[in-house]
Amino acid sequence: MPEILSAKGVTFGYLKEDNELNIVLKNISLSIQEGELVAILGHNGSGKSTIAKHFNAILVPQEGKVTACGIDTKNEEEIYRIRQQVGMVFQNPDNQIVATIVEEDVAFGPENLGIAPAEIRRRVDEALKDVGMYEYKDHAPHQLSGGQKQRIAIAGIIAMRPRCIILDEPTAMLDPKGRREVLTTIRKLNKEHNITVVLITHYMEEAAQCDRVVVMNDGELLFDSTPRDVFSHVQILKEVGLDVPQTTELCHELRRAGINLPDDILTEEECVEALTSLLEGVR
Incomplete structure (x- = not known):
């Protein structure tokens, strides 16, 4: 698969009141391939x-290089083209909803790209269907639930036909139902439309459903592997202030109690199967 996002030796810091830099990225190198569904975790x-x-x-790196769809992000003349191909969804959907009618909000991005009206109509309808919100196209966004608003925000991005969507904690303000709705939408876009997805989250169960998990700690990469491998390091993750999926946590505690279970159990089904096998062996 071709590379779609790349960071090479990236260092970045925010300026503090005393004009010193608070370094938050320390020589980060990370590559994301087209079509991947990647979770990024960290406290x-x-x-x-x-x-x-x-x-x-x-943001642009103070040291190192970042490319998006092959474009150097420091090239100011190409910012518009980068934003067309790499969309971003933030934590609070209210900060991204700009219109008083759902379909008008989804049309906002394509209109700013100068897309023809007939094509905008087609894209808006398709995007709303992709996120399961077509029946709400004439509704006022402020009357929708948090999960529905977030799906409208995602529809507004995919109507611009990006190759990649970055979601910065999109479920942090949602209830469990809203989180499930948004995650289902994200997985559908990735698997059915081959849109590359980078999901920033602090929900371990969400990360466990991704193809790959990147764990950051104090500005450095701690892990970059499959969910099964990353979440097998329960103690290390806890030491850096992170949780693990509940099933993984349960199996970890059972192993500490002397029960012989595999250290890479990730799903409830795998946990049930492993415990069932143990109990049958005791009979």
Whole structure:
């Protein structure tokens, strides 16, 4: 698969009141391939949102190089083209909804790209169907639930036909139902439309459903592997202030109690199967 996002030796810091730099990215190198569904985890201040903003050219590295769809993000003349291909969805959908009618909001991005009206109509309808919100196209966004608003925000991005979508904690303000709705939408876009997705999240169950998990700690990469491999390092993750999926946590505690279980169990089904096998062996 071709590379779609790349960070090579990236260092970045925010200026503090005393004019010193608070370094939040330390020589980060990370490559994301087209079509991947990648979760980025880390405690507050780990640098996960900062690296996401680099991929969308909201921020540019002070040292090193970032490319998005092959374009150097430091090239100011290409920012518009980067934003066309790499969309970003933020934590609070209210910050991205700009119109008083759902379909008008989804049309906002394509209109700014100068797309023909007939094509905008087609894209808006398709995007709303993709996120399961077509029946709400004439509704007022402020009357929708949090999960529905977030799906409208995602529809507004996919109507611009990006190759990649970066979501910065899109479910942080949602209830469990809203989180499930948004995650289902994200997985559908990735699997059915081959849109590359980078999901910044602090929900371990969401990360466990991704193809790959990147863990950041104090501005550095701690892990970059499959969910099964990353979440097998329960103790290390806890030491850096992160949780693991509940099933993984349960199996970890059972192993500590002397029960012989595999250390890479990730799903409830795998846990049930492993415990059933143990109990049958005891009979």
